[in-house]
Amino acid sequence: MKHARTIPILITAVLMAAGCALYNGDMSGGVYFDSSVGKEAYWSGAPARNSEVAVHFGETLHTESGAPACLSCHDGTIAKGVNYQLFKSSSMGSLGSHPTEVPYPAEWSGHTDFAPSADITLAGLRLLDGRVTCTTCHNLSLPVKYYLPVTMTGSALCLACHRK
Incomplete structure (x- = not known):
């Protein structure tokens, strides 16, 4: 399986991009830089701004905690x-x-x-x-x-x- 390792990396990239977008309060969708893989990743959108929450490696974190x-x-x-x-x-x-x-x-x-x-x-x-x-x-x-x-x-x- 040539692409078996690519899927987890891609999922991580999308989740990290979502975390960055959520952290910045912009969840309208678009391309975001994912520092975990050093590339841009696409996020299709999610709920409205909540500056107290971030997604980091797939986990939802309450940054105020x-x-x-x-x-x-x-x-x-x-x-x-x-x-x-x-x-x-x-x-x-x-x-x-x-x-x-x-x-x-x-x-x-x-x-x-x-x-x-x-x-x-x-x-x-x-x-x-x-x-x-x-x-x-x-x-x-x-x-x-x-x-x-x-x-x-x-x-x-x-x-x-x-x-x-």
Whole structure:
């Protein structure tokens, strides 16, 4: 069967395209870039805008729920090779990555080591009710590796929030 591997890739491409479109609030149909396969994919349309939901690898995620939705797969046990532990030798203990579901420190008075929340919003990052979540740094609508709105070159993503 020559095309047996093509079908799952095509299905994934369509689902990812739908996720990007839904995340952007445009479900009218059309061609969307699918970063999972590096190609454009067609989506024929779906229900109207709902900015709180995204389809990611076939799963409907409520983006407003933050880490629990992401970690349902990205915990290193279900989806192999997509473990959330980015910095295994981190000073953050056993977490191994950036903390999520925490209040953004600049929202508290006296914390000058962090950029004002208005600055990080201008950089393309977003807070959920003043909290850092997975979607603060990972925007599923972006056609770039890891869905990062800010490059990691020169630690630019980190420096968008951290001043030290």
